[in-house]
Amino acid sequence: MNQKTILALATIVALTIVIVSGFYFFSTKPNVQKPLQTAAAAASDMSVSEAAASEGIPAAEVDGTDVEELTAGIKQPSSTQHEPKLLNFELDQSLKAADTxxxxxxxxxxxxxxxKNVDKYQQLVFTKVAKDTGKPVSGFSLQEHGALESEQAGNRYYVYKFDNGEDCEIHLVxxxxxxxxxGVSYNYC
Incomplete structure (x- = not known):
């Protein structure tokens, strides 16, 4: 084979790849139809969407998590209310107050x-710190608190910066x- 034949074959292969990839990437995707909803299900969906809209949250999700899951929070069936369990409480030298x-x-x-969830876990963290330091929670002064956005759908992160009477601490829950x-990681300010 001479050089012109090889060049022609390479051109044909390249054009074929471009055409096939064009069909693949620019073709319309098949539409997936949603199952029919009953009137009661549609009404409950509307109430969650309306509640989310009134809170300034996109109706479908917040940080990749369904609004229904977040608004339900960490609620379990009332007959078996699960008290949050502390998994770990450790000093983290890499946790920087200013960046967090x-x-x-x-x-x-x-x-x-x-x-409400931030308040609930704040009380749990303050109780643990009070127990560890032997100081009353009433002596703590909360300086800042809030939440961090998370890319993990199953987790939420709350931040508390407070003075426990001796030290300024930042806790990431x-x-x-x-x-x-x-779980709690903390460092000093």
């Missing part, structure tokens, strides 16, 4: 259900939305 607070969503900017159990 820079990326934190302020408490006032969070929806009401998220504020990682909550498992399935169980409500949590």
């Amino acid at each position: 607070l820079l990326y934190m969503l302020a408490y006032a900017d969070l929806p009401e259900f998220e504020q 990682s909550i498992d939305l399935e169980t409500g159990d949590y």
Whole structure:
């Protein structure tokens, strides 16, 4: 084979690849139809969407998590209410107060259900710190608190910066939305 034949074959192969990839990437995707909803299911979906819209949250999701899952929070059936369990509580030298607070969503900017969760875990963290230091929770002064955005759908992260009377501490609380159990990493400001 001479050079012109090889060049012609390479051109034909390249054009074939371009055409096939064009059909693949620019073809319309098949539409997946949603199952029919009953009137009651549609009404409940509307109430969650309306609630999310009133809170300024996109109706479908927040940080990749369904709004229904977040608004339900960490609620278990009332007959077997699960008390959040502390999984770990450890000093993390790499946790920097300034960087963490820079990326934190302020408490006032969070929806009401998220504020309730922040308050709940704040009380749990303060109780643990009070027990460890032997100081009353009433002596703590909360300086800042809020939430971090998470790319993991099953986790939420809450941040607390407070003075316990001797030291300024920052606590990053990682909550498992399935169980409500949590881990805490902390460092000094």
